[in-house]
Amino acid sequence: MFTFICARRLFCHKDTKLIKLCSYLLEDSTEKMSLSVNYPWKYIYIAGSDLPIYLKRGRTLQNESESRISKNYSKLFDKRNSKYLLFSKSRWADSSCKATYVHSAIESHLAYRQKGKWPATTFSHAVFGSEDCVQKGVFCCSTSQEQHSHLHSQIKDFLKENNSFKAYQFHESSSKNIFKLSDIGDDNTYETSDDREIEVEIVKRSSMKGLQENDPVASPIFSLPEISPVFHSYNEARIVLEKLSCVPEVKELLDVTDNCITIATEKSCDQTLLHPFVVVEGMDATGKTTLTELLEKKMGAARYFTPPPQITHLRAFFDKYPEIVRRAYYSMGNYIVAREIIQECQSRPVIMDRFWHSTAAYGIANETSSGDMPEPDHSVYRWPSDLLKPTIVLFLTVSEDVRKQRLSGRGLQATFEEKSLDNDQLFRQRLCDAYRRMNSPSCIEIDAGGTVEEVQSKALQVLASHGVNLHCINK
Template sequence: MAFVPRLGDFILKYLERIRPLQVPAVRRQATAMYPPDLGQDRFFVLELPDSGLVHFTLCGDSGDSADRRALARRDPRLETFLLAPGRSYSLCVPIAPGSGHRGRIRAARLYHHLLHQLSQDPFQKCQLRSLLSYSPNSPPGGTEKGIILWDPLDCLQIQRALEGLLVACEPPRPHLGMFDADHSGLLWQSLWELPGGIGTERHKLRVVPTAEPLLHPVVPDLPISVVFPNLKETRKVFEECTSLIPEAQKILSLVDKCQKNVQKGKFPVIVIEGLDATGKTTVTHEVAKALNAIFLKSPPPCVSQWRKIFDNEPTIIRRAYYSLGNYIVASEIAKSSTQAPVIIDRYWHSTAAYAIATEISGLPHYLPPVHHPVYQWPKDLLKPDIVLLLTVNPEARIQRIQGRGMHKTKEETELEINKLFREKVEIAYQRMENPGCHIVDANPDREEVIQTVLDVIKKNCTSL
């Protein structure tokens, strides 16, 4: 899949040949749906500026009594946000039906590309919010990511640049819509085909609030998109990346050299987890010295040389990279634990916790509930004897992280500026099971924290 990295002259030429968008006439439909060519019974989740989620669907202005009742529903939060002074647009990235991981990877990279382009001129004065599209009746894997773009100036340049941006993408292109109100104040979305697209029919559908589902709509997709339950599912994702990212094949070759279903040796295996700047690396090294243990790190050095490459990829690819790193380090754990205790700086828990917190939009209470299968350790991954989670208060983290000058992942940068994201990562850590995490307060002096960690390890690892 090829993208146009810079719009430049392409947009200028494109703008010369297109006319301003015309709002189409109302299209009558019998039931609430997205336009037929885009799939029926689509529901949407919009993340508001306060991180609350609002749910809606699209409905035609039909004479059916049930449809009329749907049209009567209102949600002030939705209308206040989408009808704020200026203009709001929606972009939804489609996943081709039946395309499996290939379609999800394509959609993820396209969404990633759009986010980058929308941070450039002329969109810099616009604000972006997360949008999800899903169908409750579809199998897992059908949730589509999107963006709500708010242009406070309602500038025609933005409208035309959005069309140019989408035309620059290979089909199937994102779906582009514009929100508007009628004379009575009701909220509508106009969805149109781009010039040169298949068909010319345009749609105008009423935005209708819907009830919040029991689970966040992304939760069913997690095992096939970011929290892979086994090596087989992880490989499926990476195999689709080999033609896009040359280093993906190198990592798969390393995985193939590892023994499968490895077993732990007679010495204990200890994992130390924690957010960035909790003192995790220092504590891990000191504890390894105290126990005469072998120190390991995930991802291991043989693949960490490519970490920056995969950290710049969408979540589905980035998480597959970290997951494969876990299976590679598991092979090293199996060998090392026959010789001495093993101390590991991060392992599966961090891979899963960051993935869950990244994918679940909104407030922390939208995370998968306690005891959900997504928190369970993969059955084919070597399991440690104990996992310790270091925690510090936010103020201490900020003080420790300033001036470090180290490379940070996007997620670690997000931890610094986004309190809600940090809370979601910590909650996800604490909900991990089989094994769960032993929480260790890492606020005291380093020596005290190290001693506390050693005490917890010796209490739970009788072989030491």
């Protein structure tokens, strides 16, 4: 086991329900704790949009690569930008690693909801912990000289309004690779004066013992099963939701799932389908709906979606959760619809608009930087052992100009994913890379930038080449 802090950019949501949600989870929202005393840690991991950054507590005195490391990360740690780490001081009744991570991630929404109020500030996920405890918070950084002078006072005001939070500010030192984290609150619960200031050093990943042994490249998020947002079994996803079972919407989701999945899911993945099960994947506005409608008619197929109708009304609620909980929701939808598809495919083909590949790809893209995505042979891309496998998976891609043009024609409010895709080019690339690295089954990429007829023709050719029956069934 290892300890670390990680940070990652995300979009905030304005929803007062999140504030009420935290009250379900806290044992004592006013109890104060020190980062260094109550949650001892050794490493900090920041998943910057382009490069991962590793910080280690104390000084390693390994200065031979100091200039190279400093140059790589100079943009993030620019002297003109102020940087802060915010996290919850709350304790939870369930102190297990997974529960602490999930609960603190939810409460951290209270911090990054400030994005709309603090202009020219980059907001990021942050996670820190110890051998038996991992907790989430928020990393924020000013992006303009003007905001640099205002961010400190804004965070101080936030701490006064939300006394369950604590904040540390990054300060540079005489060494290029050394930073100091100093407490900016009014907390008086420290055992020693040293607890108010913590020294950290930028290091290479190889310096982080326990981190590089089994997984020398991938983000630490995917080295700890307790915090990974990609689930490879029904039980993995359900365990996350059970940590929040006192929340009405979560309980409803679990109840619906229990009613839909009455047989052991392990048996479903081995079912022999009499007709093909075709999944169409892709980012928003790549033509998935259009193609699935055409294939539905061409093949006389049934068309399915995820999340399925039984839990669609809960989607807006779960989309405001941190990634690990959101993906657990979408995973439940995958298992619910898989049960229905097993029965449907005994009488006719099924066309599916998104399935497990999308659930996993967004989880991966949101929790990594472009410099530490899991390699193609990583287990994170492996299909769940207890989930029905598609006959074939088509992955539609278009240029960003075409995608934006199609989005503008919809006239609908942008979703969380659409905002991410629109504002972060590196996120879009990570998402595409995640789709392309999926295996067993892999995604067959189709350029969907042409006319509807051209895209349909390409899709039919791919299906025919993989032995999928294309004969229209007259009804």
